Amino acid sequence: DFLSSRKNANNLVDIIQCLEKSIGDQNASPIIPCILALETIFTELLKNHSMVIEVEPLKPKEICPETQYREWLQDNYGEAYQLILKCLCVEKTSESIQALATAMNLLTFEGRYPIDYVTDSAYYFPCSKLRSILQCLLSAEKTNDYLISRFQEFTTYHDVLHYSWKFLPGLTPRGQIPSEIYVDNYLNLINAMPIKGVDEEQITLLCDNSDKVKLAFDYQAIRKNINKSWVCVMHWQHTEATHQKVLMVLLERVLPHLDKPLALTDFLMDSLDAGGAISLLAFQGVFTLIQEQNLTYPFIYEKLYSMFEPEIFHTKFKSRLFYLADLFLSSTHLPEALVAAFVKRLARLTLVAPPQDIVICLYFIGNLIIRHPGLKRLICHPNGGQVTRDPFIMDESDPTKSNAIDSSLWEIAALQNHGIPSIATAAKFISNPLPTIEWDLTQVVGVTEDDLFDQAIKKSSKAAFLTLDRPTSMFLPKGDRTQEFWKLF
Structure with a gap:
């Protein structure tokens, strides 16, 4: 009705008042119809230039009913x-x-x-509108994961992406400590927005007008804003949850784009001592700096060794640990005593690890022995003599002093009698000739407990067991425990 005639202009005010009432009162009319009505009205007004007030240079604005109506539309908009x-x-x-x-x-x-x-040759983008949207997404009271995920779809347009990165450093709170919810939203927003350069021919714009100059999308400008934003993140106080998310976003998105990645060294070193998933993520960051920035960390193997604790199997980042350990222990020139300590520690952990993780440990142990044939002495050492106890010292922090090279893999021999067939089969590698090609850990890292269960129930049994003891007569055997609790008529 509003669009059909100006006589119905007050309908716009009614819709706005209805929306305002619906926001404040949960029992009022639904919000979505009001939002959609306003969207329909104002998109049509914008398309028809119905809110534009013509202004001629060096001339005062004309006051007439048409101008007043358009000003009224702008105010309502x-x-x-x-x-x-x-x-x-x-x-x-x-x-x-x-x-x-x-x-x-x-x-x-x-x-x-x-x-x-706006001049005909200039590219126009409503920056104030986007800034207001970003401020709402970065709420300090409400987690906006789903909204940020929806906003991510708009960042495929390079004008939205350009201005979002431009505004982000200025949206951090000044002179106060941000709340945990705000930090979480801020990190989610950084994680959601792409960070990459693009050729001029590939630029896509949300506010595209082919008659005007295209936006100059500059990766270096985005990189500069990323560094500004990350400096703010590093100065905030973090809870365990946000600390973990900071490391995840750093490793997966931000680190390659930082101007001075070595400035993160102190932060990563402090994080190494936090324990659990935080230590593991920090260790991956240290590894990246060692690999790409030539960072020197003398006790790297001791730190890696200390991370193999039973608790690691109950974190979602355990696959990262095996990946990093595989890289660090890939050299065939490492001391056998050092590698033997990792082999023995993994073998000991198989006694307490969940079933799906036992297979990962077994294959990783097998790969280490294939790389270092001298470690076969842990499987078979004819001249090793007899010992009254295992010489391996599990609590020793220095792997080279753990006496692992003088021990044996009795833990794996014990697993050959495991109740789960896949584990018992995997443990039999120590009783057979080792293959020349290493096992592919990626095939087993993603296996879950449900997968093992599904594999077990899909196997068909050749015989159905009805009794525990094979009957030898028509009567119950003497001494049967069931006779103590049940009376058969």
């Missing part, structure tokens, strides 16, 4: 947009996601059909 941004903070996921989609759609139309005067 600004008020409606602020209410839509408030909808980003509502609890209902579907409503907040629709509010984000509407806000970005209005931003798109305003970029293509500007309200304010």
Whole structure:
């Protein structure tokens, strides 16, 4: 009705008031119909330039009913947009996601059909609108994982990506400690936005107007803003959860784009002592600096050795540990006493590890023995003599002093009698000639306990066992325990 005739202009005010009431009162009318109605109205007004006020240079603005009407539309547009941004903070996921989609759609139309005067040759982007959206995403009171995930779809457009990175350093709180929720949202937003250069021919714009100059997408400018943002992140106080997320985002997204990656050394060294998943992620960061920045860390093998604890099997980053250990122990020139300590520690851990992780340890042990044939003495050492106890010292922090080279892999021999067939079969490698090609750990790293269960139930049994003891007569055997508790008539 509003678009059909100006006589219905007050309908716009009614819709805005209805939306405002719905935001404040959960029992009021639904939010989404109001948002969609406002989106339909203002996209049409923007497309038809119905809110543009013509201004001639060096001439005062003409005051006439048409100008006043357009000013009134602009005021209502600004008020409606602020209410839509408030909808980003509502609890209902579907409503907040629709509010984000509407806000970005209005931003798109305003970029293509500007309200304010813009020269024909200039590229226009409604920066204030995008900045307001980013401020809502970086809430200090509400985790916005799903909203940031939806916003990620818009960052495929290079104008949105360019200005998002431009605004991000300036959206950090000044002079105060950010909340854990804010830090989590900030890291999620960094993790969601792409970081890469692009050829001019491949640039895609959300606010695309073929009649105007294209946006100059500059990777170096983005990299500069990444470094500014990350400096802020490093100065914040972190909880265990945000500390872990900082390391994940650093390793997976940010590290290759930092100007001075060696400045992270102190942070990573402190993180190594935190224990658990944080230590493991920090260790991967140290490894990257050693590999790419020639960082020197003299006790790297001792630190890697200390990470093989039973707790590591209960973290989602255990595959990273085996990957890093495989890289560090790939050289055939390492001392056998050092590698033997890793072999023996892994063998000892198989006694307490979950079933799916036992297979990983067994294959990794086999690969280490293939690389270092001298370690076969741990399997068969005819001249080794007899010992009354295992000489291996599990609590020794220095792997070269653990006496692992004088021990044996009795743990793996014990696993040959494991109740799970796949584990018992994997443990039999010490009783057979070793292969010349290493086992592919990627085939077993992703195996879960459910996978082992599914494999077991798919196997068909050749015989169905009905009794524990084979019957020798028609009567119950004497001394049967069931006779003590059951009476047969």
